[in-house]
Amino acid sequence: MQFGIFTVGDVTPDPATGRAPTEHERIRSMVTLALKAEEVGLDVFATGEHHNPPFVPSSPTTLLGYVAARTRRLVLSTSTTLITTNDPVKIAEDYSMLQHLADGRVDLMLGRGNTPPVYPWFGQDISQGIPLTVENYGLLHKLWRDEAVDWKGHFRTPLEGFTATPRPLDGVPPFVWHGSIRSPEIAEQAAYYGDGFFHNNIFWPPEHTRRMVARYRERYAHYGHGAPEQAIVGLGGQVFMRRRSQDAVREFRPYFDNAPVYGHGPSLEEYTAQTPLTVGSPQQVVERTLGFREVAGDYQRQLFLMDHAGLPLKTVLEQLDMLGEEVVPVLRAEFAALRPAGVPETAPPHPATLRPGPGPGPGPDAG
Template sequence: MKEGSITKQPGMEIGIYTLADLGPDPHTGKTISARQRVAEIIEAGKMADEAGLDVFGVGEHHRLDYAVSAPPVVLSALSQVTKQIKLTSATTVLNTVDPVRLFEDFATLDLLSNGRAEIIAGRGAFIESFPLFGYDMSQYDELFEENIELFRKLSTNEKVTWNGHFRSALREAQISPRPVQKNIPLWVGVGGTPESAARAGRLGTGLALAILGGDPLRFKPLVDIYREAASQAGFLPEDLKVGVTGHAFIGETTQQAKDEFFPYYSNYWGYLNSQRGGVGTRMSRAEFNQLSAPETALFVGSSQQIIEKILHQNELFGHQRFIAQMDIGGMPFKKVAENIERLATEVAPVVRRETSK
């Protein structure tokens, strides 16, 4: 294989991502080990690659109820058992990582994967990494701004001289290794704040929208803000990328998908709310039915229903990428594997065809 030779399929990129949560199966009450969870993530990545999906993402958490705290390590393992699929963090908590270390880790991943490394940067759902690594939450925005600016400088220069507020200065520092790609693709993950969307546009990074429910129309202003900020900063429209990330479950029929997914989805939000310090009340079936209605952003249904939702959002956002989180709520790997197959064989071909017209 030539350096950086990845087969680009026409139309929208389709992929999956995992946050590696360790939740109990709602039907059995059993929670798998971190070792098994990581092994299943590697197997899911292999399946996604062999099925022809475009992207595989791994999240970062620093808690005992999640199995992955070091995405570049897991992605490096995946790089050795996959051939084409792009490998991204989902997300890297950029505020609490040294940008030099981050660049070196992902440049190494890029070498191992022959040019397939990417980064989605953001705060993530939790704040444990701030005290863990000695950072102050009150400096969240300043840390993010400084770290992303330094990362971008490291990407374009083999030797860097730099001064900042939060780490030691660099004096003609050699930044190695250099990746296969000219620049490791960088996306900013945005959950709903206009300031984050504007920042992504101003910096010319990709915009990764986390749309977990509700009417997707409410996210269109964020895409507009992103593109306007990018235009004002001098970036060309064709250089901008928008991605949508969201929860998904695909069944033979929409009713079957809802019936199968509900116990896991309710379970997931129950323990997620507890982890965030709230009351771990499980979602009711009525609430779930409302969240998974045809006009909402929750991707639960038949393959046709998922296709229609993705294409509807594409009309709103004109996005180039969709990646789905499927393995939540203690879901057994067998069901995850079935979803990967359906996404790759029934959904992706239609979406790619329709979005390449």
């Protein structure tokens, strides 16, 4: 099973000081977190894609390309690549290029995003979100597999004999996760292609997650890709830890209350009771995360949001130390012991990552 972190790249004032980081500071902190993730033994670093304040990660492949040059084994991913407002041709070329630079350590999560104004900014209509997703991914899937593409759709100009360059590394496209919180159509799309389904269950109660994942598994089997339990599932969530749970709650409360994603709504206690948000000791995080198996079955990837809501970089780095030293080793062992034979441990790795050799090394200023 893979464990990692994802960032939404929000620029949020620290409620303890009132100061917000500059955009430069926030971008550099995301790089620091990626390097720390590899240092503490995590498997994946993923970044979101946003084109509006208070978020900064508008160019995921630029960030991930820089991180690729400074890491050796970390899988580089996205926690949303906007399939609705990005041109599929550009996605195909950008992520193939990143794949080559990272020697195959690349996959991506496609999604529609959660910012309605982004559609007209990029010349699209939000009411066409699902049809855009279906058509654009159909083209992207084809661009990565066919040398010369003849194609005609509703939302972009036709293609005649078009070849996306560079071609995917060794002819193997990046693995794709289809990310969704609430749309069964996206679970259906993931199942149709035999791709992964990532349910970012950070906002939703367990029963909703159970229904979405069960639908994906059922349809994955329907399309002949394997048994339902062989479908590739990922989950997201947020944790905040201190040695004593009461200290974690006390320290995290002002950050939760002012968070741009879920602040100013239900209380911290209500939210932790109804969603996967876990605020407490490392042992509580272990127990809560192991409980996700009862909801989603045996799954392949768990990503944690660690740096949201204005938390200071020093605090987030402390969180990653606890995650890497006290939480993930236990989760690896427990999930492995529970996983039945024949159920994939991870999403399919790119063949290039299985070759012997040191791979790309960190740059001269890494440390």
